Amino acid sequence: xxxxxxxxxxxxSDYSILIGNNILNTIPxxxxxxxxxxxxxxxxxxxxxxSKFKKKLKKILEKYExxxxxxxxxxxxxxxxxxxxxxxxxxxxxxxxxxxxxxVGGGILGDFSAFVASIVKRGINFINIPTTLLSQVDSSxxxxxGVNSSFGKNLIGTFYEPKLVxxxxxxLKSLPKREIVCGYAEILKHSLIxxxxxxxxxxxxxxxxxxxxxxxxxxxxxxxxxxxxxFFVNKDFREKGLRMTLNFGHTFAHAIEAKNKFxxxxxxxxxxxxxxxxxxxLSYIKRICTKKTLEDLKDIYxxxxxxxxxxxxxxxxxxxxxVDFMNNDKKNxxxxxxxxxxxxxxxxxxxxxxxxxxxxxxxxxxxxx
Numbered sequence: 001x002x003x004x005x006x007x008x009x010x011x012x013s014d015y016s017i018l019i020g021n022n023i024l025n026t027i028p029x030x031x032x033x034x035x036x037x038x039x040x041x042x043x044x045x046x047x048x049x050x051s052k053f054k055k056k057l058k059k060i061l062e063k064y065e066x067x068x069x070x071x072x073x074x075x076x077x078x079x080x081x082x083x084x085x086x087x088x089x090x091x092x093x094x095x096x097x098x099x100x101x102x103x104v105g106g107g108i109l110g111d112f113s114a115f116v117a118s119i120v121k122r123g124i125n126f127i128n129i130p131t132t133l134l135s136q137v138d139s140s141x142x143x144x145x146g147v148n149s150s151f152g153k154n155l156i157g158t159f160y161e162p163k164l165v166x167x168x169x170x171x172l173k174s175l176p177k178r179e180i181v182c183g184y185a186e187i188l189k190h191s192l193i194x195x196x197x198x199x200x201x202x203x204x205x206x207x208x209x210x211x212x213x214x215x216x217x218x219x220x221x222x223x224x225x226x227x228x229x230x231f232f233v234n235k236d237f238r239e240k241g242l243r244m245t246l247n248f249g250h251t252f253a254h255a256i257e258a259k260n261k262f263x264x265x266x267x268x269x270x271x272x273x274x275x276x277x278x279x280x281x282l283s284y285i286k287r288i289c290t291k292k293t294l295e296d297l298k299d300i301y302x303x304x305x306x307x308x309x310x311x312x313x314x315x316x317x318x319x320x321x322x323v324d325f326m327n328n329d330k331k332n333x334x335x336x337x338x339x340x341x342x343x344x345x346x347x348x349x350x351x352x353x354x355x356x357x358x359x360x361x362x363x364x365x366x367x368x369x
Contacts, residue, residue, distance in 0.1 A: 004223045008161075010234045013143065017165040017230075019136075019222050021215050024053070024129075024168055028060050034163045035125045037098035040065045042090055044113045046073045046105030049131055050174050057104065067093055073108045075262030078115075078147040078154075086116050090124075100125040100163075106132035107139030107268070111154065115145035118160035126162045131171040133183025133218070134269055137190070137225040140165045142233040142243075152328045153254045153262065167226075169218050180210055181306065182269025185249075187221050188300070189276060190228035193245050195346030198224050206304050244351035248340040249276030255325035256310075259318060266313065277301070277308035281368045283341040286354070293344050311369060323361050337361055 003020040018026065031038060041064045043057060058066060069086060071077055090101070101124055103113035110128050117126035130140040146157030172180065184206070191198040201224070208214040209221055229246065236243035252275030253268065260266055266274075280297050283289040301308050314322065326337045336355035340348050356364070 004219065006223070006226050006230055008141070008230055008233060012159075013161045013233075015161055015163055015165070017141065017167060017226055019167045019169070019219055019226070021169050021219065023166060024056055025060060027057075027127075027166065028063075030164055030166075031061075031100065031127070035098065035100055038064065038100050038125065040067070040093065040095055040099040042066075042093075042095065042099075042101045043068045044086070044101060044103050044105070044109060044116075045070045046109050046131065047071065048073070049104055049171075053104070053131075053171065057102075071105075071109060071112075073105060074264070075108060075148055075153070075257070077108055078112050080147060080156075082112065083116055083119075083147060086113075087120050090116070090120050095120060095124055097121055097124050100127060102127045102129060104129045104131060105135075106130065107135040110135055110139055111144075111146045111157070114143075114160055114162070115147055115157060118145055118158045123160065126160065128162045128165045130165065130167055132175060133172055133180055133222070134186055135183075136167040136169075136172075136222050137183055138186040138229065140167065141226055141229045148262070152258045152325060155328070167222055169215055169222065172218060173213060177210070178267070178270075180213070181273075182267050184210060184304075184306075185269035185272040185276070187225045189246075189248055189272065190225045192276070192297070192342065192345060193248055193348050194228050194231065198228070199345050203300055203303075206300065210304055241351055244338075245340055245348055247351075248342070248348055249273075249279050251275070251326055251329045251337065251339055252278045252322070254329060255322045258325040258328075259314075259322045270307070273301070273306055273308055274310050274313075278310065278365070278368060279339060280342045282339070282364060283343070283349075285364060285367060286341070288349065288354075289342050289344055293342060296345055297342075316366070319365055320362055323358055323365065326361070327358060 003018050006017040047070045101117040103110045117124050128140045130136045143159045143161040145160050146154035149155040191202045205217050208217045232243045232246050249272050253271035256271040284294045338355050341354050
């Protein structure tokens with residue numbers, strides 16, 4: 001059992017991400033080391049997690065007083081009402097700061113659970129076991145928690161680090177292809193924003209990952225992707241500057257999701273894939289990147305049958321509404337929309353370098369087909 005390990009260490013954090021196949025058995029030993037005073041464990045589960053994993057977790061944690069809470073996950077879960085319900089349940093069981101909340105699910109459940117953990121008695125121990133490719137390469141890293149507002153996604157939240165992240169690729173075998181593509185979006189993003197050989201590696205190995213679920217390729221992709229995100233998190237934990245580079249494609253994506261009322265018509269990864277292409281086309285229109293950079297990105301989409309054409313989903317009126325939602329993006333610090341654009345494969349513009357008024361962006365996006 002080979003385990004890849006990444007350590008996140010900065011002024012406020014010191015924890016590890018473990019990546020491998022069938023590595024859940026490592027949990028008891030890690031808990032004993034990281035949370036030696038723990039007596040109670042709350043396991044917060046996505047109902048879609050296969051029962052064999054639920055049974056396994058209960059068995060390996062049998063020495064603790066374990067409570068399980070299962071949820072049907074959608075963006076609707078991330079509300080104050082649901083946060084309050086879970087928090088009250090934990091308080092009714094007298095959870096204290098030495099006890100643990102373990103999230104077992106995708107990014108939605110992880111964001112929700114981490115937020116609850118951060119506010120119960122001002123913070124109980126939190127362990128994240130992400131079960132989707134998207135959460136393993138993105139939302140489980142960096143300590144951001146969040147719930148949604150009627151004004152947009154993740155606008156209410158905290159920064160709260162886990163004690164440990166365990167990314168077990170065996171969970172990915174049960175996922176539908178659409179969920180794998182969803183995670184692939186973030187992997188692709190990470191390959192575009194740092195200058196190394198990751199994008200070239202991804203062009204060679206994408207089919208093995210998407211079509212064959214090759215466990216070794218998936219493990220390597222997760223590891224490489226996490227290393228990129230950890231680089232930005234360690235440099236800028238509170239997201240004051242450099243870390244905003246990770247927002248490439250996301251200002252569009254979050255607005256697309258909000259416009260769709262967070263429905264499953266377009267999931268987060270699909271919105272990110274559309275958003276990255278829009279950002280790159282905008283970069284080309286503004287002469288920030290060359291046509292070759294745009295064509296290189298298009299090529300990886302086409303070869304892997306990934307849809308990026310927002311004209312198939314939205315009318316002109318829809319697009320204008322999407323821009324309106326972009327005004328509420330939490331990365332904006334004035335009345336303009338702050339966008340990360342692409343200079344070339346491996347290099348983006350700096351946060352705050354390119355800003356657009358609402359009308360400027362609407363006028364420009366009309367040119368994008």
